[in-house]
Amino acid sequence: xxxxxxxxxxxxxxxxxxxxxxxxxxxxxxxxxxxxxxxxxxxxxxxxxxxxxxxxxxxxxxxxxxxxxxxxxxxxxxxxxxxxxxxxxxxxxxxxxxxxxxxxxxxxxxxxxxxxxxxxxxxxxxxxxxxxxxxxxxxxxxxxxxxxxxxxxxxxxxxxxxxxxxxxxxxxxxxxxxxxxxxxxxxxxxxxxxxxxxxxxxxxxxxxxxxxxxxxxxxxxxxxxxxxxxxxxxxxxxx
Amino acid sequence: xxxxxxxxxxxxxxxxxxxxxxxxxxxxxxxxxxxxxxxxxxxxxxxxxxxxxxxxxxxxxxxxxxxxxxxxxxxxxxxxxxxxxxxxxxxxxxxxxxxxxxxxxxxxxxxxxxxxxxxxxxxxxxxxxxxxxxxxxxxxxxxxxxxxxxxxxxxxxxxxxxxxxxxxxxxxxxxxxxxxxxxxxxxxxxxxxxxxxxxxxxxxxxxxxxxxxxxxxxxxxxxxxxxxxxxxxxxxxxx
Numbered sequence: 001x002x003x004x005x006x007x008x009x010x011x012x013x014x015x016x017x018x019x020x021x022x023x024x025x026x027x028x029x030x031x032x033x034x035x036x037x038x039x040x041x042x043x044x045x046x047x048x049x050x051x052x053x054x055x056x057x058x059x060x061x062x063x064x065x066x067x068x069x070x071x072x073x074x075x076x077x078x079x080x081x082x083x084x085x086x087x088x089x090x091x092x093x094x095x096x097x098x099x100x101x102x103x104x105x106x107x108x109x110x111x112x113x114x115x116x117x118x119x120x121x122x123x124x125x126x127x128x129x130x131x132x133x134x135x136x137x138x139x140x141x142x143x144x145x146x147x148x149x150x151x152x153x154x155x156x157x158x159x160x161x162x163x164x165x166x167x168x169x170x171x172x173x174x175x176x177x178x179x180x181x182x183x184x185x186x187x188x189x190x191x192x193x194x195x196x197x198x199x200x201x202x203x204x205x206x207x208x209x210x211x212x213x214x215x216x217x218x219x220x221x222x223x224x225x226x227x228x229x230x231x232x233x234x235x236x237x238x239x
Numbered sequence: 240x241x242x243x244x245x246x247x248x249x250x251x252x253x254x255x256x257x258x259x260x261x262x263x264x265x266x267x268x269x270x271x272x273x274x275x276x277x278x279x280x281x282x283x284x285x286x287x288x289x290x291x292x293x294x295x296x297x298x299x300x301x302x303x304x305x306x307x308x309x310x311x312x313x314x315x316x317x318x319x320x321x322x323x324x325x326x327x328x329x330x331x332x333x334x335x336x337x338x339x340x341x342x343x344x345x346x347x348x349x350x351x352x353x354x355x356x357x358x359x360x361x362x363x364x365x366x367x368x369x370x371x372x373x374x375x376x377x378x379x380x381x382x383x384x385x386x387x388x389x390x391x392x393x394x395x396x397x398x399x400x401x402x403x404x405x406x407x408x409x410x411x412x413x414x415x416x417x418x419x420x421x422x423x424x425x426x427x428x429x430x431x432x433x434x435x436x437x438x439x440x441x442x443x444x445x446x447x448x449x450x451x452x453x454x455x456x457x458x459x460x461x462x463x464x465x466x467x468x469x470x471x472x473x474x475x476x477x478x
Contacts, residue, residue: 002459072456072457072458095461095464098458098460098461098464099458099460099464099468100458137459137460137461138458138459138460139457139458139459140458182421182422182475183421217311218311218378219311219337219338219339219377219378219379220241220376220377220378221337221338221376221377222334222337222376225334225337225338225467228464228467228468228471229467229470229471231468232467232468232471232472233471233472236421
């Protein structure tokens with residue numbers, strides 16, 4: 001937690017927040033704050049700044065916050081991701097939030113096991129919690145939007161065309177002949193398949209919709225690694 | 240496991256191997272092979288190819304292997320990494336192996352907790368196992384070399400200069416003014432600090448030794464993510 005992310009419900013006054021639970025525990029046991037200390041904070045979807053610890057008990061801390069600078073720029077990326085295996089899903093959410101991805105669509109694919117959609121990590125509260133952890137790692141405040149589409153065909157036919165409009169449209173697929181572009185730095189929609197990849201039928205449908213197949217070379221990467229590599233190559237956001 | 244990595248001890252003849260344990264379980268329960276099937280295999284530090292399943296029992300399988308093509312090119316990278324927290328360490332080993340990093344030095348740093356060096360994941364067998372998992376994910380055979388240096392100062396003074404010779408020398412450090420170069424594609428030595436970063440003293444010593452400080456932008460990344468982003472920016476190995 002390189003920043004404590006603050007939500008509307010944390011505010012008890014225009015510049016006062018009260019923190020309990022995970023954020024309090026982190027401030028106490030890892031950062032070891034005392035009254036009078038300042039800690040980095042940011043308001044969800046708002047500015048970042050500092051919080052001065054006014055008082056600190058075992059159960060809560062009150063901070064006076066000054067929010068005077070803007071969070072890092074978001075990536076101009078729409079990430080369309082086949083629903084990952086639950087044990088990877090949490091980490092992928094956190095990594096996407098840390099990297100600055102703001103628009104995530106979780107879609108179905110032949111190799112997405114039905115059970116993946118049953119994971120409790122897909123609840124709204126858990127998704128927000130894991131995105132929060134990713135933002136707090138990165139020092140960012142803008143909450144990504146996550147949308148769930150459990151049917152491949154209606155998504156591709158009815159929603160994908162509008163998503164691709166005005167964007168470079170790509171589908172990462174081993175075995176295509178075009179390497180991933182670098183420094184694209186434009187509005188981009190990127191489809192990433194499940195472990196084992198999209199099927200030939202699915203890649204065909206995505207290409208029909210306007211997605212260009214791209215590959216990352218001979219190495220087969222886990223989904224989380226592939227997303228990080230793709231984002232790093234497509235965008236110079238770090239520069 | 241996109242490839243079963245074979246070691247000398249698996250060979251019972253010039254083109255015959257017997258597999259048991261993890262690799263057998265994976266072939267049976269995930270890939271669901273039967274006698275007569277062919278599966279991707281590779282010999283550690285050797286060629287890749289296919290293994291034809293000659294026989295399969297509950298406890299072992301015998302394969303006839305044909306090893307006729309070379310593994311993907313290694314990255315020309317020497318990665319000098321502050322020893323990560325044990326729960327991240329395994330995954331970082333796997334990710335490095337998957338990405339093609341072949342030369343890894345684990346070093347000490349002020350913010351490396353002493354307990355990190357006690358982890359059983361540092362045993363030779365566990366390191367090999369996790370590197371194997373990373374190579375099997377990537378479809379690669381060249382086993383990375385991992386070296387352990389538990390004292391920062393003797394490493395920097397006595398060993399680092401020789402490691403940097405003939406290489407671009409970099410230290411990733413938030414707050415420096417130079418962004419990470421892209422498409423470097425040259426022999427490179429890259430130092431990556433622990434959670435919380437190298438201390439000012441440590442960065443100073445690394446810079447004295449010839450390392451150029453580089454940053455990845457305003458976002459603070461977990462070590463595993465940072466390594467993947469750095470490798471993706473420095474090398475076009477995927478192209």
